[in-house]
Amino acid sequence: MDQFSYTARTLAGDKVSGVIEAESEAAVLRVLEEKNLFPITLGGSKPKAQGKVRSGRKARARDIGVMYGQLADLIGSGVPLLRALDSLIRSTVHPGLVALLKDIRASVADGKSLTESMRQFPDTFPPLHTAMVQAGERAAFLEQVLRSLSEFLERLDELRSKVLGAMIYPMLLVFLGTAVMIGALIFFVPRFEPLLASAKKPLPTEITFAASKIVRSYWYVLALGVAGGVGFVWTNLKSESNRRRLEKWRMKIPVAGTALKMLAITRFCRILGTMLVNGVPLLQALRISKDATGSSLMAERIAEATESVRDGKPLSGPLAVGGLFPDQILAMITVAEESNKLDKVLLQIADTVERRTNRQVDQAVRLIEPAILCLVAACIGFLALALLLPIFTLAGSLGAR
Numbered sequence: 001m002d003q004f005s006y007t008a009r010t011l012a013g014d015k016v017s018g019v020i021e022a023e024s025e026a027a028v029l030r031v032l033e034e035k036n037l038f039p040i041t042l043g044g045s046k047p048k049a050q051g052k053v054r055s056g057r058k059a060r061a062r063d064i065g066v067m068y069g070q071l072a073d074l075i076g077s078g079v080p081l082l083r084a085l086d087s088l089i090r091s092t093v094h095p096g097l098v099a100l101l102k103d104i105r106a107s108v109a110d111g112k113s114l115t116e117s118m119r120q121f122p123d124t125f126p127p128l129h130t131a132m133v134q135a136g137e138r139a140a141f142l143e144q145v146l147r148s149l150s151e152f153l154e155r156l157d158e159l160r161s162k163v164l165g166a167m168i169y170p171m172l173l174v175f176l177g178t179a180v181m182i183g184a185l186i187f188f189v190p191r192f193e194p195l196l197a198s199a200k201k202p203l204p205t206e207i208t209f210a211a212s213k214i215v216r217s218y219w220y221v222l223a224l225g226v227a228g229g230v231g232f233v234w235t236n237l238k239s240e241s242n243r244r245r246l247e248k249w250r251m252k253i254p255v256a257g258t259a260l261k262m263l264a265i266t267r268f269c270r271i272l273g274t275m276l277v278n279g280v281p282l283l284q285a286l287r288i289s290k291d292a293t294g295s296s297l298m299a300e301r302i303a304e305a306t307e308s309v310r311d312g313k314p315l316s317g318p319l320a321v322g323g324l325f326p327d328q329i330l331a332m333i334t335v336a337e338e339s340n341k342l343d344k345v346l347l348q349i350a351d352t353v354e355r356r357t358n359r360q361v362d363q364a365v366r367l368i369e370p371a372i373l374c375l376v377a378a379c380i381g382f383l384a385l386a387l388l389l390p391i392f393t394l395a396g397s398l399g400a401r
Contacts, residue, residue: 135275
């Protein structure tokens with residue numbers, strides 16, 4: 001970034017001069033215009049000792065959504081874009097987002113559009129965001145686009161938080177149950193081995209003592225085995241065919257599989273509907289929404305639907321293949337295409353499916369929790385039975401004598 005000296009007049013006719021740090025003369029002229037200064041002369045540039053440094057940081061989707069909402073409020077109030085970005089830089093507390101906003105502000109001051117500036121950071125601003133912002137800039141409704149993006153990211157964050165929050169308690173039960181069993185095998189079971197050395201041991205007792213010995217003596221082998229298994233699964237999941245098989249298996253799980261499928265449908269309908277409402281062409285919106293569903297099976301169906309639309313055919317036909325989309329949703333999409341209300345109907349479908357998915361997630365969690373509790377109780381009961389059976393047998397033989 002360089003320094004430019006200038007001489008200009010104010011609205012009152014007074015002559016002022018100074019130095020502005022910018023990347024080009026066009027950026028300097030824009031800054032002077034914002035300050036209500038009329039340039040007379042513009043001196044040469046003096047390069048700074050340090051060049052521009054890109055942040056390389058990535059902000060969270062929640063922070064990006066809040067930023068979109070604040071920028072929409074500022075633009076809706078008539079604040080120019082550069083001044084609005086300056087205000088966001090001063091008010092934002094997230095360091096990564098501040099660095100991004102500074103880079104975007106410098107790019108906009110250099111004469112680039114907001115879309116071009118955002119495309120420099122694809123990890124933070126995916127094609128969904130840049131396509132909608134581009135449509136808003138071209139059609140002069142950037143405020144509405146930014147507000148739609150803010151609401152969209154907020155709803156996605158709420159749904160993600162609900163799913164993750166619902167899984168905290170079941171995962172806590174699994175962790176505590178596993179910790180209790182390992183602790184019992186390491187510290188509790190060995191105390192019974194000398195006491196029951198001469199007693200006749202039934203099969204559950206033999207299994208428990210063997211498991212305790214393996215855990216105590218060969219724990220490093222078990223750790224390596226678990227790490228190797230995780231690495232093997234992780235390596236195989238990089239294959240597209242294996243990911244597809246895993247996804248097909250997940251979608252066949254009762255209740256939970258249906259919830260996962262409905263979650264992908266919610267993403268697709270909300271993303272596609274939001275983009276169509278904000279002026280993004282249908283083919284471009286389909287290509288972007290295909291990669292944002294989080295489901296390779298659904299992405300394949302959407303890709304076929306994109307080619308169908310390109311050939312002038314309806315969207316609902318290819319979506320019906322494979323049974324991923326329920327008949328009720330397909331019927332609504334078909335009617336929406338015929339009535340030219342696809343954008344509004346897709347958002348309505350997203351709201352309806354989201355409410356239904358929330359109920360299914362709650363139902364799945366209610367089924368998972370007692371199943372985990374029963375499994376933990378069965379393991380502890382097996383351990384208690386394995387230790388008590390030989391004691392009862394030994395007491396019975398002593399009583400008979």
